[in-house]
Amino acid sequence: MSITVVIFTPKDDENIKDCIKSAQLLTQNIILVFPTSTFVETVRESGIKQVKTDWVLILDADERLTEELAKEIKEILRFAQDDRVGYYKIPRKNIFAGVKWLKHGGWWPDYQIRLINRKYFIGWPKRIHSTPQIKGNYGYLKNPLIHYFHGDLNKMVEKTIVFEDIESDLLYKAGKTANTPIFFRKYFAELYRRMFKGLGFLDGTIGIIESIYQAFSKTITYLFLYEKNRSL
16 A cells, blocks of 8 residues: 555654554555754655555654554555545644543544545645645545544643743734733633633543643733834
């Protein structure tokens, strides 16, 4: 089967062994790529271009393949008749701190573009949270990736400071501004979206914590933006 798994990981990531083990459920063709910045989008295009097989599956170090997902991918690639399919979207189970699957608050099914037909791949913009440019049609897989995110609150805050600073840079370069009304609007809009509209409270205490935290994270972006504008 013509497929390679490309895993993006920091060099000292403690999760990489388990990630590789799960990838071997699908193939022995595995490439490790070490991002040179704090987010993986900067090197995903170069990682994909190292692949020699027809198909590539993208994984991050904190994600896992399951036997069911590996079997589904094998079946799809073995019997695929339409070679115009450029990619498949895979649902992702987000497991908070290794203990709670978040089913609400916008966390499920959290489809990710991860299975890519390399001949239709165009490029991957070097922006945080960007999506790849791929020609052709697309499909959806049934079985999910497992994503172990937010190991603890300390790591959550550290990650937020880095990522939201990057987001604020993008807003700053686009000429956006921030003020006190925007701080409140962003916080309460995100809290409402996660906890009430997305029913995050149905995931119990963890769902409520995550909803509040996402509102905090969104607000931090605009606090950073406010600071950058004041430095003029």
